[in-house]
Amino acid sequence: MSLAKIAQSLGLSVTTVSRALGGFDEVALATRERVRAEAERIGYRANKTARRLQSGRSEAIGLVLPANPGQFDDPFFLRLMAGIGPRLAEADLDLIVMAAPPGPEELRAYQHLLDGRRVDGVLVARTRRHDERIAFLLDHNFPFVAHGRTQDRRPYAWVDTDGAAAMAAASERLIGLGHRRIGLLNALPSFNYAHDREAGWRRTLRAAGLADTLIAESAPTEADGEQAARTLLQRPDAPTALLCATDRLAAGAMRAAIGCGLVVGRDLSVIGFDNLPFATYIHPRLTTIEQPVEQSGAMMADMLLQILAGADPAGLQAMLPTRLIVRGSDGPAPNHQETTPGETHEPPVSVRP
Amino acid sequence: MSLAKIAQSLGLSVTTVSRALGGFDEVALATRERVRAEAERIGYRANKTARRLQSGRSEAIGLVLPANPGQFDDPFFLRLMAGIGPRLAEADLDLIVMAAPPGPEELRAYQHLLDGRRVDGVLVARTRRHDERIAFLLDHNFPFVAHGRTQDRRPYAWVDTDGAAAMAAASERLIGLGHRRIGLLNALPSFNYAHDREAGWRRTLRAAGLADTLIAESAPTEADGEQAARTLLQRPDAPTALLCATDRLAAGAMRAAIGCGLVVGRDLSVIGFDNLPFATYIHPRLTTIEQPVEQSGAMMADMLLQILAGADPAGLQAMLPTRLIVRGSDGPAPNHQETTPGETHEPPVSVRP
DNA sequence: AAACTCGTTCAAAACGCTTTGGACAAGGGT
DNA sequence: ACCCTTGTCCAAAGCGTTTTGAACGAGTTT
Numbered sequence: 217m218s219l220a221k222i223a224q225s226l227g228l229s230v231t232t233v234s235r236a237l238g239g240f241d242e243v244a245l246a247t248r249e250r251v252r253a254e255a256e257r258i259g260y261r262a263n264k265t266a267r268r269l270q271s272g273r274s275e276a277i278g279l280v281l282p283a284n285p286g287q288f289d290d291p292f293f294l295r296l297m298a299g300i301g302p303r304l305a306e307a308d309l310d311l312i313v314m315a316a317p318p319g320p321e322e323l324r325a326y327q328h329l330l331d332g333r334r335v336d337g338v339l340v341a342r343t344r345r346h347d348e349r350i351a352f353l354l355d356h357n358f359p360f361v362a363h364g365r366t367q368d369r370r371p372y373a374w375v376d377t378d379g380a381a382a383m384a385a386a387s388e389r390l391i392g393l394g395h396r397r398i399g400l401l402n403a404l405p406s407f408n409y410a411h412d413r414e415a416g417w418r419r420t421l422r423a424a425g426l427a428d429t430l431i432a433e434s435a436p437t438e439a440d441g442e443q444a445a446r447t448l449l450q451r452p453d454a455p456t457a458l459l460c461a462t463d464r465l466a467a468g469a470m471r472a473a474i475g476c477g478l479v480v481g482r483d484l485s486v487i488g489f490d491n492l493p494f495a496t497y498i499h500p501r502l503t504t505i506e507q508p509v510e511q512s513g514a515m516m517a518d519m520l521l522q523i524l525a526g527a528d529p530a531g532l533q534a535m536l537p538t539r540l541i542v543r544g545s546d547g548p549a550p551n552h553q554e555t556t557p558g559e560t561h562e563p564p565v566s567v568r569p
Numbered sequence: 570m571s572l573a574k575i576a577q578s579l580g581l582s583v584t585t586v587s588r589a590l591g592g593f594d595e596v597a598l599a600t601r602e603r604v605r606a607e608a609e610r611i612g613y614r615a616n617k618t619a620r621r622l623q624s625g626r627s628e629a630i631g632l633v634l635p636a637n638p639g640q641f642d643d644p645f646f647l648r649l650m651a652g653i654g655p656r657l658a659e660a661d662l663d664l665i666v667m668a669a670p671p672g673p674e675e676l677r678a679y680q681h682l683l684d685g686r687r688v689d690g691v692l693v694a695r696t697r698r699h700d701e702r703i704a705f706l707l708d709h710n711f712p713f714v715a716h717g718r719t720q721d722r723r724p725y726a727w728v729d730t731d732g733a734a735a736m737a738a739a740s741e742r743l744i745g746l747g748h749r750r751i752g753l754l755n756a757l758p759s760f761n762y763a764h765d766r767e768a769g770w771r772r773t774l775r776a777a778g779l780a781d782t783l784i785a786e787s788a789p790t791e792a793d794g795e796q797a798a799r800t801l802l803q804r805p806d807a808p809t810a811l812l813c814a815t816d817r818l819a820a821g822a823m824r825a826a827i828g829c830g831l832v833v834g835r836d837l838s839v840i841g842f843d844n845l846p847f848a849t850y851i852h853p854r855l856t857t858i859e860q861p862v863e864q865s866g867a868m869m870a871d872m873l874l875q876i877l878a879g880a881d882p883a884g885l886q887a888m889l890p891t892r893l894i895v896r897g898s899d900g901p902a903p904n905h906q907e908t909t910p911g912e913t914h915e916p917p918v919s920v921r922p
Numbered sequence: 923a924a925a926c927t928c929g930t931t932c933a934a935a936a937c938g939c940t941t942t943g944g945a946c947a948a949g950g951g952t
Numbered sequence: 953a954c955c956c957t958t959g960t961c962c963a964a965a966g967c968g969t970t971t972t973g974a975a976c977g978a979g980t981t982t
Contacts, residue, residue: 229932244930261684265621266968269937274618283651294647298636301668313666315654331614438850467850494847497791497820582962597960619938622967
């Protein structure tokens with residue numbers, strides 16, 4: 217309807233109008249201007265679909281949300297999208313979002329996106345150690361960027377946050393605070409991030425000559441975390457500090473501590489991971505590790521853009537640093553005299569100020 | 570590449586193949602089967618873009634996330650998408666998501682979606698009382714469904730949760746518990762939901778002959794809520810119960826209560842709205858109102874489908890009920906003898922069990 | 923004066939599908 | 953014998969772009 221309309225009212229050919237709007241200097245400057253003006257006047261917008269058909273690209277990229285009913289409390293994906301969105305918009309690409317529970321249905325969602333060329337590339341988040349999605353995409357040689365690594369040996373583009381380093385730093389902090397029995401409340405190790413975070417914890421404890429046996433794993437929900445934490449706290453060698461792979465697990469741990477008659481921040485130090493908003497709602501405020509999720513999203517989008525422009529995914533990897541946010545849920549080990557100087561804490565807890 | 574390929578290898582015309590796959594009975598059953606088999610064999614998938622161009626529809630619908638940096642903690646949109654996704658997938662429509670902060674940029678996002686026919690319709694969430702997005706869409710006569718009502722007189726399709734009824738029920742509960750000074754900690758009334766919830770609170774208090782003057786408004790964050798709640802709690806006629814338009818506000822209120830030396834659930838009853846996951850992490854667990862967000866999303870998608878099929882938006886409105894979830898943050902009014910029987914509460918708070 | 927270059931424009935093809943308007947043969951009714 | 957219907961198939965047009973290959977006149981070179 218549209219290029220043709222401009223062409224007609226200007227007495228030009230469709231070709232010339234198209235090229236003029238494309239800014240090619242093979243069309244005379246005067247004509248180019250004339251076309252631009254007319255396009256402006258009638259509010260012309262190129263029909264995306266037609267352009268897509270002609271160019272053979274769908275000018276869209278896909279993202280599949282693992283929509284586990286009840287796991288929607290995870291702001292991670294929203295933040296990720298907030299990072300992705302602007303970069304894609306800048307490149308005039310659409311973001312197509314699907315929701316599918318992990319499992320066969322999830323893979324079918326990817327299938328669906330590749331079929332019929334709905335998208336030019338996809339973004340994969342929350343990788344698992346053996347990740348069939350990654351394998352599928354690699355097998356089909358389809359452009360993608362993942363958030364997180366996997367065990368697949370083949371190279372691909374990824375962005376990840378350095379969970380191992382973060383956990384190592386947190387462990388070191390606890391060791392510095394005098395803790396000697398430092399437990400890990402981990403998420404299921406099938407998730408790569410859990411595996412990664414465990415590695416940092418274990419590495420640091422071993423280097424310090426401490427036991428790395430105080431570990432429990434559970435689904436990353438508060439209820440499951442509480443139960444898993446309780447098993448640790450009831451052991452004879454119960455930890456004085458608990459590193460948690462997730463803020464939600466930390467919330468469970470804090471509840472378990474209360475159940476065991478412990479005061480969080482005094483009898484038991486708890487450190488979380490994610491810095492979810494609720495970390496500041498609870499009492500004591502949760503000491504936790506923050507990861508740059510929006511930035512990850514933006515980087516993933518940028519990488520995918522590069523890949524679509526021809527870059528080799530094998531060269532695109534980025535490890536993003538985290539930040540430890542000290543609040544009130546950790547402190548010196550019980551019966552430990554020397555406290556590290558210069559650290560300020562909320563007062564020990566569970567009585568109101 | 571594809572319809573033609575099947576046509577060629579079967580010695581048929583593209584037309585016939587297209588119609589055969591379309592299931593038209595104008596093509597002989599035997600031929601239809603032959604085509605279907607061959608399509609299956611070579612894994613044929615219709616090119617969506619071509620179909621879109623031909624049909625003039627984009628077979629996609631849009632959703633713009635209000636990506637306020639720092640407001641990503643809101644699981645609302647994720648839940649909404651989880652409800653929307655499957656319905657759209659069933660109808661073979663794509664969901665295109667954009668992120669834009671409220672304001673002019675947001676409107677430009679909608680503009681962007683309409684331009685070049687990127688989508689056939691849009692979904693609007695979190696309406697405001699004067700909502701320029703709604704006005705824009707109505708002005709352009711573009712198919713859409715909103716979550717929430719507005720002040721625009723023109724009829725349109727919406728799904729909403731009955732916040733007024735919910736707040737009325739919560740108010741009645743508090744009145745039944747003996748409370749006489751029931752405050753409202755509201756979100757900014759420019760949001761329609763805030764206005765709606767306030768109405769339910771006010772209506773009920775007036776009907777009971779109670780003062781509806783204990784009201785404070787703030788941005789729906791914990792910090793702002795804490796401050797606003799404090800102004801209420803420091804009044805000479807401080808409330809004994811606080812209805813909050815949002816769980817995040819409730820978290821702020823609970824913190825304010827602690828700051829004022831009050832025990833939540835005993836000295837001050839607090840009721841939230843949303844049933845965010847953290848509502849069970851905090852202590853005491855938050856009594857709150859749950860709304861069916863996934864279901865809202867599903868209904869919105871269904872309505873939009875109907876509109877695209879030709880239905881009149883003016884006839885499509887749905888009000889969804891809420892559910893009051895009683896936990897530990899509310900209780901009988903202080904100095905109130907008769908407690909309502911049969912209700913179980915967590916023990917009053919702030920000391921560990 | 924013929925041949926060539928350059929700048930500007932355009933007709934036509936292509937992308938892969940759906941739809942329109944027949945074509946053609948076989949069978950049935952008159 | 954003729955016309956009409958019915959069943960099956962197809963050529964061609966069209967959706968709105970971009971791209972290819974060429975046309976054409978003016979100026980430049982030989």
